[in-house]
Amino acid sequence: MSLGAAAYGVFSVGDGPRRLGALAGDRVLDLSAAGIFAATSLNPLLAAGPAVWREVHDRLADVALEEHTHPAGTVRMHRPFDVADYADFYASEHHATNVGRIFRPDAPPLHPNWKHLPIGYHGRAGTVVVSGTDIRRPAGPLGPGEFGPTRKLDFEAEVGFVVGVPSRGPVRCDDFAAHVFGVCLVNDWSARDVQRWEATPLGPFLGKSFATSIGAWVVPLHALAPARTAAPRQEPLPLPYLRGDRPWALDLEIEIRINGYVVSRPRFADMYWTPDQMLAHLTVNGATLRTGDLFASGTISGPARDRRGCLLELSWDGRDPLPLPDGGSRTYLEDGDTVSISATGPAGVSLGTVTGTVRPHS
Amino acid sequence: MSLGAAAYGVFSVGDGPRRLGALAGDRVLDLSAAGIFAATSLNPLLAAGPAVWREVHDRLADVALEEHTHPAGTVRMHRPFDVADYADFYASEHHATNVGRIFRPDAPPLHPNWKHLPIGYHGRAGTVVVSGTDIRRPAGPLGPGEFGPTRKLDFEAEVGFVVGVPSRGPVRCDDFAAHVFGVCLVNDWSARDVQRWEATPLGPFLGKSFATSIGAWVVPLHALAPARTAAPRQEPLPLPYLRGDRPWALDLEIEIRINGYVVSRPRFADMYWTPDQMLAHLTVNGATLRTGDLFASGTISGPARDRRGCLLELSWDGRDPLPLPDGGSRTYLEDGDTVSISATGPAGVSLGTVTGTVRPHS
Missing domain, CATH: 2.30.30.230 (Fumarylacetoacetase, N-terminal domain)
Incomplete structure (x- = not known):
């Protein structure tokens, strides 16, 4: 062989x-x-x-x-590598628009900055776990005087980028492949009720920091060549530091399963911001880039319901439960649910599967 | 000797x-x-x-x-230790109130969640540097189509807590000293214009991630015994996981100098949330705690102008320049400025000094 x-x-x-x-x-x-x-x-x-x-x-x-x-x-x-810093972006226009419609129905769904820069935040590197690790339902503060296990446990289907070569200064979009080794699947588990209560004004914290699952296999960039595709049109034209000659848009179909049933098929090519733009943004202020840094795309969602990348969107925050083929339905995840996210592309490209099972709070 | x-x-x-x-x-x-x-x-x-x-x-x-x-x-x-995860809190009521008054003058200065949980976010561990390291003025996006070196470079006087013993589950307030080794000074440099533009809805990112300075010396908890003092009264009563028998309130006077001139003297005892509460909060969702984790208090500010811990407050976002004894004044930091933050307490307790000099953007 x-x-x-x-x-x-x-x-x-x-x-x-x-x-x-x-x-x-x-x-x-x-x-x-x-x-x-x-x-x-x-x-x-x-x-x-x-x-x-x-x-x-x-x-x-x-x-x-x-x-x-x-x-x-x-x-x-x-876990395939020791994670140095973990940053998570918010690069899907469909996802950000749906989140805006759900939580701020009377305002424009996208914040004024959204099309001018790839919005991101830092997550907790210490809680990145490998696919197959059980996910304990976390508890946290839920509102004034209210505390308990989350009632809105969610997954987020994402693609992550693994940094190999460090940098002490800005990395240009076109130098993406000189620093990034490869790509893995990410499930950024989220407790939506905790997140909602805590996130103003400094962003998500406990609602995200209990667990982030990554795939066991990292696919090197050169193996993704057949999946490279045209980048989305960006209007307004982004700032010069966000313009590369050949963006790393990727034609990957994501498949999300709950307990074996396919519930959504987001497409990574529907992302607005590309990973080379994320890297350029992450470092444009001189932030150190280290071997083992991981940055993820944020939830991958498309324009149709069956291409949404999390239950917040799929069930419209629980208002419109997602039917399952077994006759059941989900607003958010239940104890015992197994979430599996896989990704494939043209010419046999595959990112494998990231999976995790929800265990009861204890 | x-x-x-x-x-x-x-x-x-x-x-x-x-x-x-x-x-x-x-x-x-x-x-x-x-x-x-x-x-x-x-x-x-x-x-x-x-x-x-x-x-x-x-x-x-x-x-x-x-x-x-x-x-x-x-x-x-x-740098005294390799930083695992870096989290930063927002634990001063005076600071959070001033920030609210500056940026949202027509709304209540504190967000509704502020007195119910210690608000925090994750920063970038890879850009934590030791005292004495020069700070290059960072560039970043400043508004629609606008990019350049920050015009609002600020310091933030903080105290940081260094984790020794790891944990895979929640750490109770009263177990603080079983996990935290000691304390160091922190200057969480901030680009206020970048931060303002980027921070909705996921919090600060480039506005903070270019540099965080820590003191070269970590003072072990037992050496801080003479500085322990009564914790502030908290109303409403916090959730049970935030209640300890003997909170780690500390009587430390911070001294902030710009180019040798004392510009402010915040008191750490004026903080609303105590470090044992920060640790309990950080881990209550099951987030992993690792050796080398650093969590900081957020800007230490008091009720009077001469006890504010950053230039955003001291100059009221530039509207009211801070006079310096040499006849000059500051809205924000200028190239060449040296910021030194030190802290002392009763019976010779000292956290030393964290210092850094601003270098021009290049």
Whole structure:
């Protein structure tokens, strides 16, 4: 067999140590055993930079060592990298518009700044967990004198970007691929009632910081070439630092399942702001970029109901429950619900799946 | 001589390696050379927990080794610990009220949630720098189609709390000292024009993420015993998770200097929310607490003008310039300005000084 690495992750077998692995089809290649790259997390590979990324990729194409691979179903996956800073954007116009319509029905749905800069905030890096980790329903303050487990537990289907090469100054849009190693799926779990109560004026805090799930596999940028597509038209024309020659718009179809039932199919190509713009924005003030930084797109939503990326939108904050094929329905997530988000693109591009099951508050 | 450690930091001499040091008076004890604790950052000591913190402290009292100390003026100080997550609160009622009056003069100055929970947000851990680091004036988006170096560069005088012992679940107010190692000064530099334009609806981002300075010395909690004081009366009574038996209110007088001139003297005892409440809030949703987490109080302001902790308040957003003794005045910081913030308390308690000089945008 011959492997063309589609994704990188960290795995272990039985009680064995963590090792870097490359996924090809349904096999995981042990990069250490194959003499290609020895590490217990992706961070050393992330830091090594594009020349090494390319070299590792090229060596994988030559590998024909059955003995260094494991069936993907037999390994245990771990969080693929240590997250330095985690920033989350709000880059879908459809999502931001729906949120505005739900919470501020008498005002213009988009805030005046929204089309002038990619709005973002910093999340909690310490609570980023790997796909498959159970999500405990969090408690928090819900209103004046009111405290308890969230009654509005939500998912957010997002795509995340993993930084390899650090920077101490602004990164231009066109230098995106010199710094970003690859892409993974993100589920930014949210407690909407906590978030609503706390978020004025400094933004979300406890409503987001209890858990963010990421996919176990990080797909390197070069493997996404077949998915590159035209960027959306942006009007008004963004500031010069947000203009690149070839934006990283990606044709990825996201599929969201609750307990196995497909409930939505957002398209990443419907995003207004592109990831190269997010990176340029994140660093334009001189903010340090570090190996292991993760920035995510924000909820991916499209114009139609069946392309919305979270239950806040899918159930219109609970006013219009989302029917499930089993006869049930959801306003927000119930204990025991499993949310699985996957993404595929042209020519076999896949980001895999990020999944998590809601456990009761305790 | 005999040392009673007042603070811990990381220093180097000449081109030598980084070493853990204890400050006593104007001497720095090399903890490694003295055989007490060998490390190149505070993190291993932070992680070791209260029993080791106490043991290290006790051993320092016995040290009488002149040869392992250096005059403080001859060593170079480094960032004392690797910051895991950085959260910043907004715990001064006077500060939040002034901000409300400045930006929303026709509305109640405090948002409805303010007295029900300690409002906070996550900042960028990667841009936390040690005292003495120059601060480059950042550029960013300032309004529709408008971009450039900030015209409203500000400081924020704060106190920060350094987490030692991790937690995977809520930390009660009364368990504060089982997790928090100590305290340092913080200057949360802010670009008020960038912040104003970007911060709706997800909070501050580029307006804060270019630099946060921390003091070189972390003062362990036990050294702050003489500064403990009565907590402010809180009305309405906070939720049960925010009630401790002995809140960590601290009697510290902050002194803010611009180019050597004292411009304000905020008192930390004027804060509404106490640090044990901040920690309980930060973790009540199950958010992971890690060694090296830093959470800061937010701007420390008092009721009078000469006790306000940032230029936004001191100059009322530029409408009422702050006079300086040299005949000049400030609305916001000018290139070349040096801001120094120090803090002292009863019985010789001192947090040292955090300082930084503004360099032109380039």
